[in-house]
Amino acid sequence: MPVGTLGTVKGMLPETLEQVGAQIILANTYHLYLRPGHDLVREIGGLHRFMNWDRPILTDSGGFQVFSLGDLRKITEEGVHFQSHLDGSRHFLTPELSIDIQQALGADILMAFDECIPYPSSKAYVADSSDMSARWAQRSKQAHDREDGSALFGIVQGGMFPDLREKSAADLLEIGFDGYALGGLSVGEGAEVMYEVMDYTLPLLPDDQPRYVMGVGTPENLVEGVGRGVDMFDCVMPTRNARNGLLFTTFGKIGIKQARYLRDDGPIDPECSCYVCSNYCRAYLRHLYRSNEVLASVLNTHHNLHYYLNLMQEMRTAIEAGRFSDFRGEFYRKRQ
């Protein structure tokens, strides 16, 4: 899922998102709650209408951003007190408010409110926090109005402790959700630890419901995640990197500002079929980037999202053809 923090996937028209194959995007509850405000979005007719996007939207719970605020927030059983990063105004986010905001936005998939646990944390802290997140998940489910046809996903916590992941998964399964996410990953634990958590947590979740790893990741992370049974990801990596001139290719990442691309009349990725690779050369994209042109962000983001969504499509095709393992081998060979 491309990330559309403030009701826009930065630099992309909705039509272009469809063109690169985005089936769903993620929007950030915390950011939209503060600006422009969920009541305004509700009044206009919901986020789909506000941003002119017809396909599904998944909203996060706001928890991740709030917990990233550090000294600006305080956690209680009831919810989280925090100060806006924009103007310092004081707010109190509860599972009920989080669900209300997500419903005001008109999300198709809502996420239960949870604490995203910092890494590393003591086992005692992780155990207590995960239990509280389970109670918040219960309250999220109660607050969720199913009449609009939207889905609600639970988020498995438990840090890097197998028994706590197991307990968290069991708690959520007992409540019952439309899909399950792995939270608390990509927080500095390193890829190997993340893969281990996937290895022992994913089998605990029903394989006939979506399994979603939040905030992940690199192309390699996607391939490893899918190989382990993950169905959904979200990450700012393709879009944020694009704006910094880092472009993904079949053969690895390139930094378009480098002098080596000054006179390079080839496409970003010779194996890519996207609009950008079909029409623009590296020399032009380098020129746009160095000139700080708006079109640099637009074209780089287009290419990177095409790369990510095409990678997911290729994996779906490989799985259906029963040759995922070959695909994975080839993926790594081309990057060497």
Next chain:
Amino acid sequence: MPVGTLGTVKGMLPETLEQVGAQIILANTYHLYLRPGHDLVREIGGLHRFMNWDRPILTDSGGFQVFSLGDLRKITEEGVHFQSHLDGSRHFLTPELSIDIQQALGADILMAFDECIPYPSSKAYVADSSDMSARWAQRSKQAHDREDGSALFGIVQGGMFPDLREKSAADLLEIGFDGYALGGLSVGEGAEVMYEVMDYTLPLLPDDQPRYVMGVGTPENLVEGVGRGVDMFDCVMPTRNARNGLLFTTFGKIGIKQARYLRDDGPIDPECSCYVCSNYCRAYLRHLYRSNEVLASVLNTHHNLHYYLNLMQEMRTAIEAGRFSDFRGEFYRKRQ
């Protein structure tokens, strides 16, 4: 003509430029000479290929930008010494080099090299400068290689002095060009003075060749110019204003950041048929602008260029139907 200073009309894909009806764009010789350099663009196959634009390109001569450099430039009969605004490097721009750069870029319409005279200037200065520009126009014509099918336009100078405009026009007509521009306008002289210059200069130019007023202007300037026989304009006004949140409408300009648009679910311009007005409300555009989103520039520029190009199209239609005067009356009535 939308202005594509550095080989991109800021924030617009070439396909979007076609969608809003751009038949031709302007590119800046001075800027492209410095970055990425005309030799690089020539090597890649010209500006059309570099920027993925199939329709005509008009290049200015570089004179306007060089003369704007103030202390960083020195004028001689041979040409102009100047220092780059980017890195202070020293350059010497002559009529011959200007034409060579424009040909390297692959322009369809080239402009003769001239001095854009500051306003106000003494009559003696304007007379001498205009005579020198005529000599430079002659050298520009000699340097121009017509074999590529490109056109070369001369630029009438003469400041705000009727007799000097007449002299300049006569000099250029004697040399003979494919079209004629009025230069040295929109330099602080005010709209009334500009219209006067148009009134006494345009009749001096052949009406079966394009007449082009450079660097103009507001929607009102366009209507007044067309009413006086102008065929072509270029201006950064629609694009630069868009990036500053100033949007053109049938009923005048609006500043999209204003609080009055916070909950406004209507389009920028209720009479506009563009993609932006068909799909986005003012509240969303205000949100994007205040959030400093890339899409704010993209959508605002799209609308403003549609406004400008649609205005030109409406004037063409009105002229063909013999009702330009009615059109002009209606144009002003709606803005009251």
